[in-house]
Amino acid sequence: xxxxxxxxxxxxxxxxxxxxxxxxxxxxxxxxxxxxxxxxxxxxxxxxxxxxxxxxxxxxxxxxxxxxxxxxxxxxxxxxxxxxxxxxxxxxxxxxxxxxxxxxxxxxxxxxxx
Amino acid sequence: xxxxxxxxxxxxxxxxxxxxxxxxxxxxxxxxxxxxxxxxxxxxxxxxxxxxxxxxxxxxxxxxxxxxxxxxxxxxxxxxxxxxxxxxxxxxxxxxxxxxxxxxxxxxxxxxxxx
Numbered sequence: 001x002x003x004x005x006x007x008x009x010x011x012x013x014x015x016x017x018x019x020x021x022x023x024x025x026x027x028x029x030x031x032x033x034x035x036x037x038x039x040x041x042x043x044x045x046x047x048x049x050x051x052x053x054x055x056x057x058x059x060x061x062x063x064x065x066x067x068x069x070x071x072x073x074x075x076x077x078x079x080x081x082x083x084x085x086x087x088x089x090x091x092x093x094x095x096x097x098x099x100x101x102x103x104x105x106x107x108x109x110x111x112x113x114x
Numbered sequence: 115x116x117x118x119x120x121x122x123x124x125x126x127x128x129x130x131x132x133x134x135x136x137x138x139x140x141x142x143x144x145x146x147x148x149x150x151x152x153x154x155x156x157x158x159x160x161x162x163x164x165x166x167x168x169x170x171x172x173x174x175x176x177x178x179x180x181x182x183x184x185x186x187x188x189x190x191x192x193x194x195x196x197x198x199x200x201x202x203x204x205x206x207x208x209x210x211x212x213x214x215x216x217x218x219x220x221x222x223x224x225x226x227x228x229x
Contacts, residue, residue, distance in 0.1 A: 031215055042221045043205065056216065089157060095215070100147050100166060103217055105159035 002026070006092050006106035014114050018080040021109050024073055025094030033103060034067055034077050035091040043091075049075065082113045116141040118208050120220035127196045128228050134181070135191045135223045137206035145211040148182070148189045153222070154202040162204070165189060193225075201227045 005024040013019055025032050033048040047057040052069045060067070064083070069075040079086055089110050093103040117140045127133035139148070150162040165173045165182050172180050177197075181190045193200055206220040 033217070043219045045216060045219075048216065050215070056214070091159065093159070097215075100164065100211075102149055102151075102161045102164060103159075104161075105151075108157050110157075 004092055004094050004104050004106035006090075006109050008109060009107060010110045010112075012112045012114065013082060015083055016081045018078065019082045019086075019111060019113075021077040021090050021092075021111070023075045023077070023092030023106060025075070025092070026104055027073065029094035029096050029104070030072070031095045031097070031103075032069060032075050033091075033093040033095075034075070035093065037089045037091060037108070038087075046077070079111075082111075084113045087111055087113050116143070116146075116208055116210070116216075116218040118206050118218050118220040120204075120206055120223050122223045123221075124224045124226070126226040126228055127193070127200075129196055129198060131196055132192060132194045133196055133225065135193075135204050135206075135225065137189045137191070137220055139187050139189060139206070139208045139218075141187075141208060141210065143210040143212070147209050147211065148180075149207040149209070149217070150178070150180070150189075150191045151205045151207060151219075152200075152202045153205065154199075159205075163191070196227050198227050198229060201225055 007022045034046040046059045047067045049069045067077045089108045091108045093105045095103045119138045146167045148165045152160045163175045177194045203222045207217045209217045
């Protein structure tokens with residue numbers, strides 16, 4: 001079975017530009033999570049969805065960040081306008097409702113804002 | 115609120131030796147699951163082992179085992195016969211069985227394996 005698929009794997013762009021990160025969860029998983037990982041702050045949960053509905057977005061750093069899940073097989077995380085401090089690795093993960101099932105992570109997107 | 119604490123930012127182990135990574139957690143939930151994830155330099159997050167809090171028996175997966183002390187809220191990971199490929203960041207995580215399905219992650223422990 002295909003795992004969680006993220007694109008792009010790497011993104012380099014100049015500050016002020018809009019950045020869109022994409023994620024395809026594992027089929028049948030009804031939870032989707034977006035994380036940001038940096039050396040300074042570790043792994044931070046930004047937002048998570050259940051059945052395409054955002055449940056908790058308290059980790060979204062500011063209004064420049066937005067996330068959508070238009071259907072069960074696709075989600076985006078958008079940063080507009082981007083800033084150098086947004087540089088990080090962004091992970092998408094999905095899981096099923098069964099609480100004993102682990103999250104499955106994508107390979108992450110390494111974002112560099114110049 | 116749930117918290118997960120990994121007090122060892124970095125650990126080293128000689129190849130073929132045994133090492134234990136510490137994790138403590140705090141939760142008000144009566145039932146929950148605990149996980150250890152491995153993140154090698156390739157940055158993939160790989161599940162190593164999971165433990166169901168209501169089970170007293172410690173989980174084991176090949177060379178990986180846990181020491182789960184529920185009363186002490188401790189969930190340490192033991193790696194036996196360490197191999198060079200075990201070098202990675204290791205994250206401990208906790209998830210309640212009901213209510214929020216958020217995973218709470220610790221800050222990670224970097225494991226170095228010395229040849």
